[in-house]
Amino acid sequence: MDLGLRGKSVLITGATAGIGRRVADLFAEEGANVAICSRSPESVNRAVKEMKVIADGKIVGAPCNIKNKEEYESWIEAMAAELGGVDIFIPNVSAGGGADSEKNWWKNFEIDVLGTVRGVEAVLPHMEKRGGGAITMISTTAAVETFMVPQAYNAMKAALITYAKQLSQEHGSKGVRVNSVAPGPIYFDGGAWDMIKISNEKFYERTEKTHALGRLGTPEEVARCIVFLSSPAASWVTGVNFVVDGGYTKRVQF
Amino acid sequence: MKVRRKQTIKRTDARRGTAGTPVEPSPKPNWPSNPIPKERYTSHDYMKREWEGMWTKVWLLGCRDDDIPNPGDHIVTEIGRESILLARQRDGSVRAFYNVCQHRGNLLVHGAHEPKEGAGDFRCRYHNWRYGLDGRFADIPDLETFPQGAPPCGGLIRLPCDRWGSFVWFSMNPDVEPLRDYLGVIPEHLDPYQFDRMALTEWKTVEWDCNWKASVDAFNESYHVQGIHPQLLYYLDDLDIQIDCLGKHSRYLIAFGVLSPRVISPSEIPPPIKSMMRDAGMDPASYEGSVYGAREAIQKYKRENGAEQGRDYSALNDDQLTDDYHYLIFPNITMNVHADDLMMFRQRPHPTDPNKMFFDYWIFKLKDREFDAAAYERPRHRQYRHGETSLGLVINQDAYNLPFVQQGMNSAGYSGLWIGDQELRIRHFHQTLESYLASAQEPAKKKVRT
Numbered sequence: 001m002d003l004g005l006r007g008k009s010v011l012i013t014g015a016t017a018g019i020g021r022r023v024a025d026l027f028a029e030e031g032a033n034v035a036i037c038s039r040s041p042e043s044v045n046r047a048v049k050e051m052k053v054i055a056d057g058k059i060v061g062a063p064c065n066i067k068n069k070e071e072y073e074s075w076i077e078a079m080a081a082e083l084g085g086v087d088i089f090i091p092n093v094s095a096g097g098g099a100d101s102e103k104n105w106w107k108n109f110e111i112d113v114l115g116t117v118r119g120v121e122a123v124l125p126h127m128e129k130r131g132g133g134a135i136t137m138i139s140t141t142a143a144v145e146t147f148m149v150p151q152a153y154n155a156m157k158a159a160l161i162t163y164a165k166q167l168s169q170e171h172g173s174k175g176v177r178v179n180s181v182a183p184g185p186i187y188f189d190g191g192a193w194d195m196i197k198i199s200n201e202k203f204y205e206r207t208e209k210t211h212a213l214g215r216l217g218t219p220e221e222v223a224r225c226i227v228f229l230s231s232p233a234a235s236w237v238t239g240v241n242f243v244v245d246g247g248y249t250k251r252v253q254f
Numbered sequence: 255m256k257v258r259r260k261q262t263i264k265r266t267d268a269r270r271g272t273a274g275t276p277v278e279p280s281p282k283p284n285w286p287s288n289p290i291p292k293e294r295y296t297s298h299d300y301m302k303r304e305w306e307g308m309w310t311k312v313w314l315l316g317c318r319d320d321d322i323p324n325p326g327d328h329i330v331t332e333i334g335r336e337s338i339l340l341a342r343q344r345d346g347s348v349r350a351f352y353n354v355c356q357h358r359g360n361l362l363v364h365g366a367h368e369p370k371e372g373a374g375d376f377r378c379r380y381h382n383w384r385y386g387l388d389g390r391f392a393d394i395p396d397l398e399t400f401p402q403g404a405p406p407c408g409g410l411i412r413l414p415c416d417r418w419g420s421f422v423w424f425s426m427n428p429d430v431e432p433l434r435d436y437l438g439v440i441p442e443h444l445d446p447y448q449f450d451r452m453a454l455t456e457w458k459t460v461e462w463d464c465n466w467k468a469s470v471d472a473f474n475e476s477y478h479v480q481g482i483h484p485q486l487l488y489y490l491d492d493l494d495i496q497i498d499c500l501g502k503h504s505r506y507l508i509a510f511g512v513l514s515p516r517v518i519s520p521s522e523i524p525p526p527i528k529s530m531m532r533d534a535g536m537d538p539a540s541y542e543g544s545v546y547g548a549r550e551a552i553q554k555y556k557r558e559n560g561a562e563q564g565r566d567y568s569a570l571n572d573d574q575l576t577d578d579y580h581y582l583i584f585p586n587i588t589m590n591v592h593a594d595d596l597m598m599f600r601q602r603p604h605p606t607d608p609n610k611m612f613f614d615y616w617i618f619k620l621k622d623r624e625f626d627a628a629a630y631e632r633p634r635h636r637q638y639r640h641g642e643t644s645l646g647l648v649i650n651q652d653a654y655n656l657p658f659v660q661q662g663m664n665s666a667g668y669s670g671l672w673i674g675d676q677e678l679r680i681r682h683f684h685q686t687l688e689s690y691l692a693s694a695q696e697p698a699k700k701k702v703r704t
Contacts (some may be wrong), residue, residue, distance in 0.1 A: 018521065096522045100532070103539035189255040190518040198256070198517060199485035199524075 004232035006031035007057065009083035011076060013066055013119065014093030016043040018188055019138070019226075022219035023090060026227045028055035032088070035079035037064040058083060066093050066115045076122040086126035088230045089135045091116040097142075097153040097192075108156035116160055120167065124176065132175025134230045137164045139182040139241060145249045157182075161241045168239035177238040179229045184245025187216040212247020221246075256480070259515040263494045264550075265507070270571040275446050275579065276439070277507075277571065280498040283682070289670035290684050292663045295465040301608040305334055307694030308585060308687060310426040313436045315587050315600055316340045316350060317369075318454065318616075319420045326372035326387060330363050332612075333426075335605040337361050338413065339376075340422055341387055349389060350415035350424035356405045357383050357394075367459065367635040376410075385410055420449040438501040440583055444591065446569035452596055452618035453630060458645065459614050459637045462653060464660035466586060466601040466611035467683075472652045473580070473588040473599065474683060476508055477676040480516055482651045487514035488524035490578070499682045502584040506679065511549035511576045519545050530576070533594065535559055549576050556593070564623030567593055582679065584686050594620045609660055613653070615645055 005027060015024040015036035027034045028051045036051075036059075038044050044061040051059045060082045064075035080086045095111035098104045116137055127133030141147065143158035161180050168178040185207055187193040193216055197204040208215050225244045228234055243249060269276050294300050317329045317340050328341040330353050339353035339362060355362045355378035362376050362385065375392050376385045384393035389410035397404060414425045416433035418441055423433050434441065462469060472478065479492040486492070492514050496507040511530050513519060523531075527548050528538035534556050543551055553572040560567040560575075567575055570593050579591045590597040596618040604610035621627075636643070640657065644650055662668055673681050 098522065098528075098539055100528060100539040101537045103537055107539060190520060192520055192522060194255055194518070195488055195520040195524060199488060201484070 001233060003030055003228065005227070007033070008087040008232075009033045009035075009080075009085050010088040010090070010230070011035045011079050011083075011086055011119075011123065012090040012092055013037055013064075013115065015090075016040075016047040018191055019183065019186060019219040019222050020090075020092040021047060022223035023092065023226050025051060025054065026220075026223050027088075028057065028059060030227065030231075031056040033057040033083045034059050035083055036061040037066070037075055037079075039063060039065050066119070067110050069114075069118055072115070072118055073122050076119065080123075080126050085130055086123045087130060087133050089119060089123040089127075089133070090138070090226065090230065091119045091135075092138050094138070094157075095153070097148070097151055099149050099151040105152040105156075108152040112153070112156045113159055113163075116163070124171065127176050128174050133177075134234075135164070135167070135176065135178045136226050136230045137161075137178070137180040138226070139164075139180045141182050141184040141243060141245050141249050144182060144241070144243065145251060164241070165239045172238060177234070179234075179237060179239065180241045181222065181226050181229060182241055182243045182245070183217065183222040184211070184243075184248035185216045186219060186222055188219050210248060211245070215246065217244065217246050255518065256516050257518055259513075259518065261491060261494060261512075261515040263491050263509040263512065265496065265509075266571045266573045268571075270446070270569065273446060274569060274571055275443050275574065277573070279496050280500065283499060283678075285681055285685070287673070289672055290681070292668055292670045294684070294687075295467055295660070295663050296608055298608060301603065303691050303694070304603070304687070307691040309334055309603070311430065311690055311694065312427070312585055313414075313416075313423045313425045313430060313433055315583075316415070316422040316424045319348075319417060319422055319450070320454070321369040322348065322422075324372055326374060327369065328363065328373060328376075329369045330361075330366045332366045332602065334603050336426065337366065338424055339363055339410070340415070340424065341376075341389075343387060348415055348417060348422045349387075350413040350422075351389050351410035352413065354411075355380065355383055355385075356391075356407060356410070357381055362410070367457075367637070419444060420452075436502075437583070438503060440500070440503055440581065443500070443505070443579075444581065446574075447591055447593070447596070448569065449596055449618065451566075452620050453625065454616065454632055455619050456615065456617035457633050457635045458643060459612050459635065460643060460645065460653065461604075461637075461639050462611050462613050463609060463640060463657040464611060465608050465663075466603045467687075468656055468659050468663070469599075469601045469611060469613055469652075470582065470586060470588060470683065471671075471677075471680050472656065473590075474504070474506075474582055474679040475677040476506065477674065479514070482655055483648055485526065486648065487517045488520070489526040489530075490514065492516070493676075495676075497678050499679070502686045503582055504679045504682050505579060505581045507573070508578040508580065509549060509573070509576070510578055511552050513545055523548060531555075535563055552576050562623075564625070565594065565620055582683065584683070594622075609664070615649070 010027045010032045012024050014020050016038040024034050024036050041063040044063050048059050048061040064071055066072040093115050095107040137160045139160050140157045142154040164178045164180040185193055222244050316331050321329050322342040325342050325344045331338050337353040339351045341349050353362050360378050360380040362378050382395050386392045389412055391404055391409045394404055414430050416423055476492040476495055479486050491509045491512045498505050511527055523545055531538045534552050536555050553575045556575040575593045581589050586601045588599045598616040600614035602612040
């Protein structure tokens with residue numbers, strides 16, 4: 001099956017580590033042109049350099065703090081200009097979890113929610129120009145089932161699922177598909193579950209057992225789903241929330 | 255994933271003012287690396303030598319000064335088979351006595367570790383012999399029926415007793431050097447913390463199934479963090495530590511609020527470092543920096559906001575605002591000293607069994623603006639068997655493991671402690687202990703020669 005990504009232009013925010021980085025790599029391996037960002041110029045330069053080795057298409061990147069609206073919009077315009085348009089957009093940056101104070105709510109709103117909304121609004125005209133495109137938002141299983149503690153991350157990531165669904169209805173006629181992916185616990189070196197595995201091995205092992213497939217997922221396994229949903233191969237899929245969790249959540253999704 | 259990153263802790267290189275805690279690293283001793291015989295932890299004979307050559311020669315911590323604030327207040331502490339009575343005198347000083355009635359040997363005051371208020375004198379409940387606050391006989395009922403008169407000792411047997419650092423110290427050695435000489439540089443190092451500004455918040459004793467030294471050892475090295483306390487790898491640097499041998503005593507300085515070089519940075523600030531920020535009054539969600547800047551950010555915040563919070567850090571250097579300055583006061587006091595609290599442990603030998611000990615656990619917290627003197631209730635001492643109470647995750651992890659260490663040490667398949675550089679303080683501790691035992695044997699040797 002050909003995903004049809006060769007020559008497509010992809011913008012991913014925050015793609016220098018973890019799941020985001022794996023998504024960027026996969027797009028690059030599939031022959032897409034890829035633009036990435038991160039707050040740190042060193043991280044961006046390093047990731048771009050590494051991705052170029054495996055890429056057929058064009059790989060670009062620039063530092064950007066997506067919290068800053070103007071900076072974020074200029075990044076999108078600059079990347080769109082460099083790649084000659086936008087076909088696929090993955091707003092991946094997150095403020096992460098935390099139940100420290102009201103500040104967590106502001107951060108998840110600014111980074112996870114507005115970071116998606118502002119990006120979507122900036123890329124839509126580019127997609128319309130192309131006659132279509134795909135947006136894949138990153139949610140979490142913590143949005144669909146109770147997880148850890150009541151926190152902004154879970155609720156704000158839930159907001160993205162609703163937003164994606166409504167966008168898909170609004171922009172379907174222009175050929176733009178909008179979906180979300182909800183990963184369960186994902187292990188990678190230096191990730192939150194790496195810390196949990198080292199700090200609290202018993203809890204980690206209990207969590208593994210909770211998965212129908214008996215282990216935590218990898219960034220690769222989530223990235224493949226994100227890349228598929230965003231690719232022309234998923235041309236008949238829009239408005240879905242795709243749970244990728246190895247059977248971690250227990251609800252029936254009718 | 256466990257790794258080994260290169261990391262050097264930035265440390266302050268000057269003491270704060272002339273009266274601040276010295277920070278200079280001590281020269282690294284070059285000692286032989288031979289194993290430490292395990293019999294020191296398991297044999298009754300060594301236990302006996304330890305009692306005669308060390309416990310009865312050194313200064314020992316008796317109680318907190320504010321256990322017995324007023325004249326007549328008193329408390330009993332126990333060490334090995336001895337029961338010691340500490341009593342506040344009318345002039346504010348404290349006297350220490352063997353807690354035993356000179357008549358038939360009854361313990362004079364029953365119940366250890368319970369501060370008792372304002373007695374004018376002490377009465378033995380067996381035959382009503384009375385002793386003054388100063389320990390002298392006050393009344394012997396029917397004295398005329400003792401043709402030999404009162405015991406010539408004149409009262410309770412008094413022990414050297416002195417105070418330092420908000421604590422009362424005693425010695426069972428009548429010829430012991432002055433407390434200040436015994437403590438050496440310790441007051442210079444620890445006085446800047448002003449322990450008297452701290453309030454007791456927890457006070458427990460737990461009987462553990464291990465030799466008292468096995469417990470001391472567990473607090474004198476950071477090598478076991480990666481084994482027993484993996485969660486602390488996201489809280490402290492267990493590798494770049496400063497170890498200083500200070501005469502009989504020792505310390506190490508461990509940076510808190512940092513990642514261990516054994517782990518890689520998670521994308522978020524680890525929960526224990528967030529908790530440290532909260533304790534300082536910071537909002538972790540508002541902290542925009544990386545984990546590598548957290549320690550300095552906390553130091554800076556505390557330096558700038560301490561006074562307003564009623565926490566006077568003026569005598570402490572920046573490192574002391576975050577780090578663990580851990581001291582061993584020979585032989586049995588291990589203390590995690592922090593700007594805002596003191597976690598103090600006393601390891602006491604069991605009266606008869608080298609495979610058992612008593613672990614005394616005290617937590618003191620700096621009284622800040624939020625401290626409500628009227629609402630403050632001083633905790634009472636509680637005694638437990640192993641496993642009956644929680645001492646917090648970290649100490650629970652140590653406590654869980656120690657009986658297994660003791661059982662293993664008793665095995666025919668084990669001969670002694672194989673000590674590495676990270677465990678230098680254990681070697682130093684044993685050298686001090688051995689030098690006490692050696693000097694106790696010297697007079698005996700001389701006798702043989704003559």
